[in-house]
Amino acid sequence: MKLLPSSEIWFVTGSQHLYGPGPLKQVADNSAKIAEALSTSKRIPYKIVFKTLATTPDEILKVCEEANSSATCAGLVLWMHTFSPSKMWIRGLSILKKPFLHLHTQFNRDLPWGEIDMDFMNLNQAAHGDREAGFIHTRMRLGRKVVVGHWSDPEVQDRIGAWMRAARAWQDWQGAKFARFGDNMRQVAVTEGDKVATEMKFGFSTNGYGIGYLVAKIDAVTDKAIDALVADYAKRFTLAPALRKGGKEHDALRYGARIELGMRAFLDEGGFKGFTTTFEDLVGLRQLPGLAVQNLMADGYGFGAEGDWKTAALLRAMKVMGEGLPKGTSFMEDYTYHLSPKGHQVLGSHMLEVCPTIAAAKPTLEIHPLGIGGKDDPVRLVFDAKAGAARAASLIDLGNRFRLIVNEVDAIKPPKLPNLPVARAVWECRPDFKTACACWILAGGAHHTSYSYDVTTEMLEDFATIAGIELVTIDADTKLGEFKQNLRNNEVYYHLSQGFRA
Ligand code: MN
Numbered sequence: 001m002k003l004l005p006s007s008e009i010w011f012v013t014g015s016q017h018l019y020g021p022g023p024l025k026q027v028a029d030n031s032a033k034i035a036e037a038l039s040t041s042k043r044i045p046y047k048i049v050f051k052t053l054a055t056t057p058d059e060i061l062k063v064c065e066e067a068n069s070s071a072t073c074a075g076l077v078l079w080m081h082t083f084s085p086s087k088m089w090i091r092g093l094s095i096l097k098k099p100f101l102h103l104h105t106q107f108n109r110d111l112p113w114g115e116i117d118m119d120f121m122n123l124n125q126a127a128h129g130d131r132e133a134g135f136i137h138t139r140m141r142l143g144r145k146v147v148v149g150h151w152s153d154p155e156v157q158d159r160i161g162a163w164m165r166a167a168r169a170w171q172d173w174q175g176a177k178f179a180r181f182g183d184n185m186r187q188v189a190v191t192e193g194d195k196v197a198t199e200m201k202f203g204f205s206t207n208g209y210g211i212g213y214l215v216a217k218i219d220a221v222t223d224k225a226i227d228a229l230v231a232d233y234a235k236r237f238t239l240a241p242a243l244r245k246g247g248k249e250h251d252a253l254r255y256g257a258r259i260e261l262g263m264r265a266f267l268d269e270g271g272f273k274g275f276t277t278t279f280e281d282l283v284g285l286r287q288l289p290g291l292a293v294q295n296l297m298a299d300g301y302g303f304g305a306e307g308d309w310k311t312a313a314l315l316r317a318m319k320v321m322g323e324g325l326p327k328g329t330s331f332m333e334d335y336t337y338h339l340s341p342k343g344h345q346v347l348g349s350h351m352l353e354v355c356p357t358i359a360a361a362k363p364t365l366e367i368h369p370l371g372i373g374g375k376d377d378p379v380r381l382v383f384d385a386k387a388g389a390a391r392a393a394s395l396i397d398l399g400n401r402f403r404l405i406v407n408e409v410d411a412i413k414p415p416k417l418p419n420l421p422v423a424r425a426v427w428e429c430r431p432d433f434k435t436a437c438a439c440w441i442l443a444g445g446a447h448h449t450s451y452s453y454d455v456t457t458e459m460l461e462d463f464a465t466i467a468g469i470e471l472v473t474i475d476a477d478t479k480l481g482e483f484k485q486n487l488r489n490n491e492v493y494y495h496l497s498q499g500f501r502a
Contacts, residue, residue, distance in 0.1 A: 274302025
């Protein structure tokens with residue numbers, strides 16, 4: 001993935017000088033062992049380093065300052081092995097800009113009931129030390145994740161791992177740049193939003209570029225580069241006969257490759273992590289970019305169609321969260337419904353732009369007419385998406401705040417769709433179609449989503465906590481009445497909590 005930050009988590013243990021140097025050395029050694037064990041676990045996506053044993057307000061402030069200025073520190077795990085009076089933490093936590101996870105664990109798993117003495121008790125005090133820490137976090141209204149259990153417990157490690165993925169996506173967003181080719185699809189509301197508020201809240205910037213700048217890059221692509229990419233397509237995909245060398249549409253495939261190479265050049269030269277297109281602004285392009293967008297998404301670029309920059313950014317974040325996981329994440333749109341009394345289903349797709357990382361089998365590379373856009377027939381990858389549990393997520397701008405909406409769904413193997421020349425996914429919603437769609441619509445969720453088999457609801461919840469934004473989840477336990485009440489409650493909470501800074 002291009003521009004993926006190198007990341008590490010700092011493990012910081014809290015204590016004080018009440019115990020003397022011997023126990024403090026033991027605390028530091030134990031902390032290093034935990035960080036090492038976590039770091040080498042296959043459930044943990046990247047490195048956790050034991051940073052320091054903090055025992056005074058100055059030490060705590062110092063590590064928080066260092067974390068803020070470190071390019072690689074994606075977040076901190078805090079743990080109070082012994083008692084660490086938490087007024088000592090106020091100055092440090094007041095300036096800390098990085099996300100943190102409060103790990104409520106204990107070095108010893110089992111109590112040695114027969115031998116336990118006061119030395120043991122004093123060395124294993126997280127049971128009350130972490131409560132003192134939790135109070136100050138709550139008193140300071142700090143968003144954080146609390147994970148409870150022994151550090152060797154696989155469930156504990158998975159929860160830490162999920163948060164680390166969210167923390168890295170947040171790290172990736174800071175200073176990230178997204179390019180919009182053209183503007184929004186005219187008159188569409190949900191894909192609009194406040195780019196200033198977004199940059200203040202999320203740390204990434206979105207700026208527009210006239211399509212002519214992209215066309216210049218596309219026109220500058222060499223035939224030799226196109227030869228190589230078309231040969232690569234033939235290895236990775238099953239080509240429709242008309243697109244093969246000597247086929248009557250082979251030139252259209254070459255033009256598709258030209259778009260991909262031009263887009264890549266533009267994005268990489270500008271250091272962009274994602275982009276949008278719109279079919280209403282394609283002056284100078286012969287085809288709507290389909291194949292190009294699909295291949296760029298597969299390489300980790302965020303994408304939103306019709307100028308949908310919030311979905312482009314969200315897709316990039318979810319690509320980073322899912323990094324190294326096997327099942328895939330894509331731009332998606334709720335397209336059409338199967339409303340049979342035997343079961344309601346959603347057919348998700350787009351005009352062209354669905355990411356091949358979610359394909360169940362090798363995609364076919366095809367060419368077909370496109371009803372809208374008024375351009376030459378575009379080349380595109382056609383495939384069925386995988387079956388299995390997935391999440392669809394939408395980020396919307398409510399004017400005074402952002403809301404992340406997540407629906408847990410179960411994708412099924414699509415029926416045969418011989419006349420549908422686009423990639424597609426078919427899913428059933430949790431808890432059921434009618435409840436899920438009513439909740440989604442009441443929450444204001446978009447028709448565009450970022451759709452993933454790898455990114456879990458827990459990761460998205462952690463991400464929303466880090467961002468300090470509202471999250472609403474529609475899952476197997478959702479009840480419409482409670483959901484509506486939560487939306488009303490959230491209106492009040494977020495209005496008050498953000499004050500003038502929204
Ligand atoms: Mn769309």
